[in-house]
Amino acid sequence: MIPSVTLAALxxxxxxxxxxxxxxxVFGILVFILLWQVGASRVHTSLGEFPGPVVVYEQWNSxxxxxxxxxxxxxxxxxxxxxxxxxxxxxxxxxxATLRDYTGKPTFFDQIFTSxxxxxxxxxxxxxxxxxxxxxxxxxxxxxxxxxxxIQVFKPVSPLAWLPxxxxxxxASYVSDDPMFSKSFLTSMFxxxxxxxxxxxxxxxxxxxxxxxxxxxxxxxxRLGWMTHVMKIVIPSAIPLMFTGLRLSxxxxxxxxxxxxxxxxNPGLGKFVWDEFQNGSSNSLGRIMVAVLMIGFIGYLLDRVxxxxxxxxxxxKTQVLR
Amino acid sequence: xxxxxDISHISIEFPTPKGPFKALDNVSLKIEKGEFVSLIGHSGCxxxxxxxxxxxxxDATEGGILLDGREVKGPGPERAVVFQNxxxxxxxxxxxxxxxxVKQVFRKIKSKKEMHDWIMHNLELVHMTxxxxxxxxxxxxxxxxxxxxxxxxxxEPSVLLMDEPFGALDALTRAHLxxxxxxxxxxxxxxxxxxxxxxxxxVLLSDRIVMMxxxxxxxxxxxLHVDLERPRDRLALANDPRYVDYRxxxxxxxxxxxxxxEPIQAVVKSKKxxxxxxxxxx
Numbered sequence: 001m002i003p004s005v006t007l008a009a010l011x012x013x014x015x016x017x018x019x020x021x022x023x024x025x026v027f028g029i030l031v032f033i034l035l036w037q038v039g040a041s042r043v044h045t046s047l048g049e050f051p052g053p054v055v056v057y058e059q060w061n062s063x064x065x066x067x068x069x070x071x072x073x074x075x076x077x078x079x080x081x082x083x084x085x086x087x088x089x090x091x092x093x094x095x096x097a098t099l100r101d102y103t104g105k106p107t108f109f110d111q112i113f114t115s116x117x118x119x120x121x122x123x124x125x126x127x128x129x130x131x132x133x134x135x136x137x138x139x140x141x142x143x144x145x146x147x148x149x150x151i152q153v154f155k156p157v158s159p160l161a162w163l164p165x166x167x168x169x170x171x172a173s174y175v176s177d178d179p180m181f182s183k184s185f186l187t188s189m190f191x192x193x194x195x196x197x198x199x200x201x202x203x204x205x206x207x208x209x210x211x212x213x214x215x216x217x218x219x220x221x222x223r224l225g226w227m228t229h230v231m232k233i234v235i236p237s238a239i240p241l242m243f244t245g246l247r248l249s250x251x252x253x254x255x256x257x258x259x260x261x262x263x264x265x266n267p268g269l270g271k272f273v274w275d276e277f278q279n280g281s282s283n284s285l286g287r288i289m290v291a292v293l294m295i296g297f298i299g300y301l302l303d304r305v306x307x308x309x310x311x312x313x314x315x316x317k318t319q320v321l322r
Numbered sequence: 323x324x325x326x327x328d329i330s331h332i333s334i335e336f337p338t339p340k341g342p343f344k345a346l347d348n349v350s351l352k353i354e355k356g357e358f359v360s361l362i363g364h365s366g367c368x369x370x371x372x373x374x375x376x377x378x379x380x381d382a383t384e385g386g387i388l389l390d391g392r393e394v395k396g397p398g399p400e401r402a403v404v405f406q407n408x409x410x411x412x413x414x415x416x417x418x419x420x421x422x423x424v425k426q427v428f429r430k431i432k433s434k435k436e437m438h439d440w441i442m443h444n445l446e447l448v449h450m451t452x453x454x455x456x457x458x459x460x461x462x463x464x465x466x467x468x469x470x471x472x473x474x475x476x477x478e479p480s481v482l483l484m485d486e487p488f489g490a491l492d493a494l495t496r497a498h499l500x501x502x503x504x505x506x507x508x509x510x511x512x513x514x515x516x517x518x519x520x521x522x523x524x525v526l527l528s529d530r531i532v533m534m535x536x537x538x539x540x541x542x543x544x545x546l547h548v549d550l551e552r553p554r555d556r557l558a559l560a561n562d563p564r565y566v567d568y569r570x571x572x573x574x575x576x577x578x579x580x581x582x583x584e585p586i587q588a589v590v591k592s593k594k595x596x597x598x599x600x601x602x603x604x
Contacts (some may be wrong), residue, residue, distance in 0.1 A: 222399055237413075
């Protein structure tokens with residue numbers, strides 16, 4: 001029933017899309033895996049061959065299996081604990097059961113989860129500081145002049161330099177018998193915050209300072225109050241650059257976190273990598289490679305999430321986002 | 323009766339690295355209520371500066387502006403501006419753009435319902451109700467300028483200031499908007515100051531054309547009263563000898579009496595070549 005011409009056109013469209021959208025990326029990945037396999041087999045280390053794709057795939061499976069075993073063990077632990085407590089209470093009704101948490105080794109996936117919420121907390125805190133401060137700096141040249149040298153000096157500092165200081169400050173100031181957060185979490189989080197706030201701060205400030213003069217004139221003619229001026233003119237106008245900053249910040253946050261976790265032995269993917277390195281078994285390199293790919297993949301996902309939020313929040317739908 | 327808008331002996335100097343630059347010198351102009359005045363002159367002659375001073379966006383170095391007997395200080399909605407590049411907020415719809423102005427001016431005077439009706443009324447004046455919910459990047463240049471005019475009209479200004487409002491539009495759209503503006507003007511009878519460099523536009527729309535001399539230290543050169551009965555029709559006027567005569571007078575002023583533009587450019591160019599030569603030598 002469908003005229004054959006449109007059908008052919010449709011086919012063309014689909015094939016054009018699938019060449020660019022699916023075939024080429026798949027081709028790229030296949031070539032990479034091939035080169036990886038060939039290259040890996042030529043690199044020999046004291047821990048054996050450099051892990052190729054096949055080894056990495058096996059290690060991935062073993063990590064998944066390990067995780068499942070651990071979960072079963074955990075479940076059994078809680079069942080046992082409950083049974084034991086019930087038994088003792090049956091013997092002695094006055095007995096108050098103490099409930100203990102399972103203390104098994106965190107699996108690869110536990111570490112991913114830890115890293116994820118740490119990075120989001122650190123990034124969130126950084127945004128909460130950087131966006132308002134950026135708006136202030138962008139609005140006021142004097143504030144800019146006063147803060148600029150400080151920003152320029154702290155911006156290029158590596159996370160590894162901050163880490164010892166943050167660790168000491170957190171241990172000294174966060175003293176509590178029943179801590180809501182673990183110290184390691186706070187150390188990682190603050191290090192991430194300190195390192196990743198700068199792109200958001202600077203881009204927000206630039207965006208705010210670059211509001212079109214015509215729009216500023218509109219605001220003046222309307223005699224908008226300070227608050228309305230900021231909310232209706234300045235912030236919307238700065239949103240595209242603000243998001244550029246936020247995306248850069250989140251990328252940095254993720255990189256910084258892994259490094260911080262490695263160095264400080266704080267729970268997370270970084271610690272997983274370091275532990276495997278110290279472990280030095282024949283599986284270690286394969287496992288580290290799994291972690292490397294996972295870190296890359298999560299970083300990619302985080303950026304995609306920010307991009308989606310940006311598409312939703314930005315008024316400038318003509319802006320090309322990638 | 324006192325003058326509605328009295329621009330009194332204003333001069334303005336801008337600081338430059340080479341010392342102060344006097345852009346305007348002793349500009350005086352009295353404008354009656356309901357009068358449509360055009361400022362015309364070569365680009366760079368400071369006509370926009372006059373408008374910006376009246377708007378309150380610049381402060382005159384000497385002299386001042388009286389509006390209904392009171393001195394004008396700083397910008398305000400009673401002197402609404404239609405900017406050359408529409409200056410709509412790109413993140414707001416046409417409706418919201420006008421709403422921002424209406425809320426600011428009538429917040430304490432009108433109820434929500436009244437404000438809504440007033441916004442729609444002004445969009446209707448410029449024939450833009452159909453695109454009330456469209457954002458600026460979804461409508462054409464002429465439509466944006468219409469919304470810009472609606473926003474300015476919605477402030478119910480004592481003086482409407484238009485800074486080359488149709489300068490960025492193509493000839494056909496411009497003619498359309500000029501007709502619309504005349505129609506609106508017939509009903510509202512606003513006091514308008516319009517900057518233009520289009521001779522036909524000036525003659526067609528104005529009651530008076532103020533011709534400015536070339537800068538620096540530009541001032542009012544000649545003033546031409548346009549006594550053509552309204553409503554004016556561009557086609558009928560095209561062959562009207564009075565229209566042709568007014569047009570010729572303005573053209574004569576611009577291209578004979580004030581023909582300084584090209585020599586100035588030549589000087590600038592030769593200066594540039596000199597600096598380049600210096601750079602090359604260094």
